[in-house]
């Protein structure tokens with residue numbers, strides 16, 4: 285690597301600059317500067333998001349949709365504004381198709397228990413993939429136990445890509461739903477989701493996409509994709525924890541029974557009968573995470589300040605740089621070599637357990653994730669109990685890769701002694 | 702970081718690379734499984750216990766250096782001990798790695814004391830020991846560290 289390479293990457297300088305928006309990234313760990321490479325677990329938050337939550341409690345706190353007083357009106361407006369912001373992020377046709385939930389996990393459970401439970405029967409089939417996060421497996425297994433439906437699994441090839449030819453054969457007259465991840469959290473693979481939706485729709489089968497790992501790294505257009513449900517978590521998109529979005533096509537959501545019962549989701553209640561509220565409120569029982577939704581709106585605004593082309597170029601060049609630097613390390617095997625991937629690198633080191641790697645890297649200030657990443661079936665597919673995973677975000681730079689690489693070399697030395 | 706050198710001592714790495722008493726025990730009369738869901742460490746422990754004395758011990762499994770070395774060292778040190786002595790050793794080891802106790806009386810198991818500086822790794826170090834307790838008590842379901 286030449287000196288010019290290292291110093292004069294425009295996007296790298298940009299990233300160093302963007303980094304200053306994130307106060308936590310100034311921290312030190314074990315007296316070393318923090319190199320945060322666990323972004324697939326959760327991203328750090330820009331100051332704007334932190335301030336938005338704080339300001340909400342300082343100046344706007346009131347319950348939404350309930351009070352006639354001014355504060356309640358302001359809180360309601362801010363909350364609904366966040367919904368419109370999320371609508372634009374996904375390019376949904378209407379803000380009533382945006383349901384605020386706790387996160388991806390709750391979004392998928394909602395679809396499983398409301399849509400799935402009201403429609404699926406014994407003998408029906410749900411198609412998932414081998415690379416799903418547990419949160420896109422377990423809710424469907426629970427649904428299968430309740431209804432007698434069964435799961436069919438799209439396998440993954442050695443590079444970590446879905447075997448689309450097998451998928452085509454899995455679709456049949458029993459298929460009731462396809463639920464796959466847009467981007468894999470341990471492999472980084474970007475799945476051909478438009479193609480998956482098109483094929484499923486040819487069989488009249490709706491598709492849920494798990495967008496947890498996608499929204500911060502790729503532009504998403506649910507109308508262009510034509511997916512039926514799309515789920516994501518705010519905290520992986522530079523937003524707060526405890527807030528996420530379920531997008532659903534209005535026609536499907538309209539026909540779905542409520543998920544939870546309570547306040548806000550009703551129009552009128554008597555002991556004889558309750559009539560339910562319209563979309564999206566029908567699926568938002570109880571006082572929602574108002575501050576979280578507002579924070580999420582601000583996180584999306586923050587992301588909107590960027591030019592997607594510039595962001596994609598930065599993260600892709602970071603990926604190329606990191607893949608090269610990592611493959612140069614003897615004894616290191618990268619798991620996940622898809623042609624289309626985001627900047628997530630899962631790896632194993634010969635003669636070292638990922639858990640030990642994680643501890644030694646932490647000592648160098650480098651935060652990575654080690655373990656099964658809630659992907660136990662996928663780990664089995666690749667014959668490893670766990671991997672180490674470095675996952676990048678817009679504020680990471682080549683410098684972070686360089687520190688990661690020398691920390692890995694240090695770990696190898698510790699184990700060589 | 703000197704704590705790291707303390708954690709990954711030569712003896713630990715040696716037992717990780719060449720675990721003693723690895724494999725199954727054909728005539729085992731006590732078997733238990735342990736699982737650490739956080740990192741996926743798994744261990745299956747085989748004991749042969751006669752007249753309340755652990756005559757033989759072997760293990761198989763897949764884990765990090767700390768979990769593997771701890772299991773290997775444990776099998777060495779419990780062989781020939783009475784069950785109650787082995788359980789007392791468990792208490793001492795636990796006290797040493799989790800509570801920062803001196804480790805007096807644990808003999809060469811003292812090499813595990815470095816774990817104390819790494820609270821996230823205590824479960825790795827104690828997995829084999831909890832599994833031994835389950836085996837001695839004939840617990841049929843796998844023990845987990847959660």
Ligand SMILES: Cc1ncc(COP(=O)(O)O)c(C=O)c1O
Pocket residue numbers: 324325386387388389390417419420465467468469494496497517658
């Ligand atoms: C692909 C994928 N799906 C779902 C989830 C679950 O998200 P959450 O825990 O925010 O509900 C995650 C988060 O780890 C993920 O990576």
